[in-house]
Amino acid sequence: MKVLGPVRLEVDGAPVRLTPLTARLLVRLVVAGGEAVPVRQLRRDVWGLADEPRQLDQRNRNEVQKRVLELRRALAPGQDGVGTSVLRTEQQVTVQGPQTAYRLVLRPEELDSARFTAIVSDALLAPPATAAHRLAEALSMVRGRPLAEVNGEGFAMPFIRRLTSLQDSARRELVRVQMDLGHPERALPVAELLVHEHPDDTEAARVLDTLRAELRARHGDELLRHPVPLAGQRAEVVLVRGDLFDQADCNLVIGFSDTFDTETSEDLVISRESVQSQLVDRLFAGRRRLLDDKLRAGLRKTKAVGTESVRAKPLGRRVRYPMGTTVVVPVDGRRVFATAYSHLGNDLVARSSDSDLRLSLENLWASVAVHGMFKPVAVPLIGSGLARVTDLDRGQLVALIVDSFIDACRRHPALTPELRLVVRPQELAQTDLTPVEQRFQDLVPGPRATDWR
Known part of the structure; x- marks a missing residue:
């Protein structure tokens, strides 16, 4: 029987429907806490009837007995309802003489x-x-x-x-x-x-x-955290406000052009404010040639798609690699995933698109699954900088990266325990996170808060 809320009687796991008066009688016996309740008390509490002379209240006593019989049959279906061990009939001695009383006997369970x-x-x-x-x-x-x-x-x-x-x-x-x-x-x-x-x-x-x-x-600087809504997955998507290179516990993702340029002199090929330039300064102590050597080593097994002439492209690297090419660069016990998501034109202007970024991310996750050592992966807002994906705003870029990651989790169950998207503080005001929250709401329908009533 359940009384922690609206009263519900269940017998052998099946709900039993009671008439309102019989349900009220059951409640009165429950609150007695296993004590016997005289018929006169039941009439007062359940029916609201005042005591009457003994010779006049036979009809009221019959009404009590009728409801008791109904309750016994509900408690012991399939039996005659007489002599049930759950609802017992007793006789009490009072100054007015013997009086019938009823006791409800329930085990704690x-x-x-x-x-x-x-x-x-x-x-x-x-x-x-x-x-x-x-x-x-x-x-x-x-x-x-x-x-x-x-x-x-x-x-x-x-x-x-x-x-x-x-x-x-x-x-x-x-x-x-x-x-x-x-x-x-x-x-x-x-x-x-x-x-x-x-x-x-x-x-x-x-x-x-x-x-x-x-x-x-x-x-702190954490702005969003959601578990990946896939069975068997324990990964989380986290968005933080901060600096990509401060995420010391993570592998890092750095976006490159299809030529993997790193030259920053006079801001002609790569801007000194770019993530690639910060990579050279922050993780390679300004030793650009060391990073170049690691990139070349990683690209040896990748077939180039073309080579520009000196006349067509007088500055920067001239060998082009397929869009989505990802190079794994080991740095101090973790990995930097250098992924090509933009095309650097001969005019030294980087251009990218929604489809370029999707392809790059797809290849990136495949590489992370193999080489990521199951570490968290920190990703900047790829596509929002100089090689901007012009057909998507910052919020849509975040949503695209998250969607791509969730799809990759289906293919690679041990991808990473955490995707950490890092948004620079100055970019936050222009980044609407509503599309990302909507994605998770759509993927996990129904209420998410626990009801502790």
């Missing part, structure tokens, strides 16, 4: 409030990890306000107050132990519910403010 009470009582004495598990288990049983059908009735109020008080204690303790375990994100929805139900509780409001502040501090 047959009543959800009894199971709830036992689990919470154990959890309140348990260490934090065990307590968190048990309290969450108990609170998952709650479907609403206990005994909602008789809320406000005098006979039910002590029972309801006891359960709601225990429910509040369970929620407060769950918030506390989740904070002790370092999981404020799990404590937050429970704390929010407590404040919603107790708007005047200053301590609950203080705890909620503390949780929110802790989560804000924890996120």
